[in-house]
Amino acid sequence: MAKEENAMTRFEPRPLQEIKLLQEEYLVEPHPKSKWMPYSAEAGRAVVYKLKSIRSGVFYALKVFKNRFRDSEVVGGAERLIKFSSIPGMKAAERRVVLPDEPLARQFADLQFAVIMPWIEGRTWFDILESTKTGHKFSRDGAAHLCERFLGTVRQLESRRLAHTDLSPGNIMFDLARFSVELLDLEDMYSPDFPAPRHIESVRGSKGYRNVDAINNHHLWRPEADRFSAAIISAEILMMTESHLVMEMTGDGFFSETENRLRLSDRFESAKTLLDDFSPSFSAAFQQAWFAQSLEACPTVDTLYGCIADIARQQNSSPSSILVSFEHKTVREHSNSTPPGTGPIVDWAPLPTVTWEQPSASHPSPAHTSSNQPAVASSQKTSRTKVSGTGKQKRPRNRDYWIAAFIAFVLAIATNTPGLLWIIPILFVIWLLTHE
Helix, strand or coil, X not given: CHHHHHHHCCCCCCCCCEEEECCEEEEECEECXXXXXXXXXXXXXXXXXXXXXXXCCCEEEEEEECHHHCCCHHHHHHHHHHHHCCCCCCHHHCCEECXXXXXXXXXXXXXXXXXXXXXXXXXXXXXXXXXXXXXXEECHHHHHHHHHHHHHHHHHHHHCCCECCXXXXXXXXXXXXXXXXXXXXXXXXXXXXXXXXXXXHHCCCCCCCCCHHHHCCCCCCCCCCCHHHHHHHHHHHHHXXXXXXXXXXXXXCCCCCCCXXXXXHHHHHHHHHXXXXXXXXXXXXXXXXXXXXXXXXXXXXXXXXXXXXXXXXXXXXCCCCCEEECCHHHHHHHHHHCCCCCCCCCCCEECCCCCCCXXXXXXXXXXCECCCCCCCCCXXXXXXXXXXXXXXXXXXXXXXXXXXXXXXXHHHHHCCCCXXXXXXXXXXXXXXXXXX
16 A cells, blocks of 8 residues: 555656646656657656746756655755856756645655756767767867867866766767757765765766776765866867777767776777877876876866867867768778778768757657757766677667568468478578578
8 A cells, every 4th residue: 555655646747748836837748759758867866857838938857856865955955056057057057946845746745856947958978979870970170169168167167166076978968069068967066165965975976987086985075076077078079080989989988997907908098199199288188187096186177178278279260060970881890900090081071960869769868958859957877778889780680580481481371382482481591590
């Protein structure tokens, strides 16, 4: 009975359902791939829904926290964050909290201390890294400008002694058309004026984007928290200009902690070669961060920004497109047979228009959305599907061959085909299976 009662208090809205929160009426937006599902994304600490104001037509994100993170601390956090919402890249700091006495929160307990925030357009860095399989890379001038915007955003925090504490692919939103950057998941932000979070020991960043300090069980709730992760992400942005490095990217980033030491060493050398060519000063700063044994020993974000700002100013002042396409086959043959940085460069052609791959209904995007495709502002700790770095095309699944064999068998029976004839396609299917 208790379980049934608990299930009844869960907020599970239907698409296009009308709800009223904080004296405003909203429609729950349907998923773009399935009108029967609400548009939502579940992450480590919350589920985020896309809402549309019935009165104004403006889109909002409703962040419904899981039980562990649902308490009155959310109210104080929202009050402290809102004063930073005017900083470029901090739109998500503008938030309102659903209190327990809200009528809908009395009906659905998990809506207590939920927050309503602006809906942010763009693609998370996670989405962009995953989309590399579509055969796009960054133009050199576009990458320089995007990197400058990213570091400029984090630099604004650093200058105020603030830190995001978990800069990672799911927590950074890029609008590639406008070269804009927004930061998501601000609940664990560091400020000398903020009280320490009660789960401070779990503030350790994300794999592949944390210094040895965090790997060695030191929390990241401190002003230097963003130094290492900013160096890694800005390096990844620049590495997106080289095709053979693009093909090695996955949603886990380029320097995944799951890689063995030898593999990581190879990746570091590949990155160093590109960065040396792009900007020797930035490459030196990146290497300082890579080998630093503490966050304090990493270069400041301001230092990283200074290295890349000069390069961005030397590039096209207004790049028309950040994306260029490349021939998958050429790059794959090159990446499988030629050491990184030594093979021929493919001729790149700017794309007049680009449509990014949309997330599937079963795996919605972990953050808000591109201008063409909605997504939501949720935590970076989403499930991630790794993309093979070899670039080999997937062959048909075994199940497809068995289906073909079954159809051949049924047709043979239906048409009274002699056995010696219909056995031929089945033998061919068996041969295919044994040569997978």
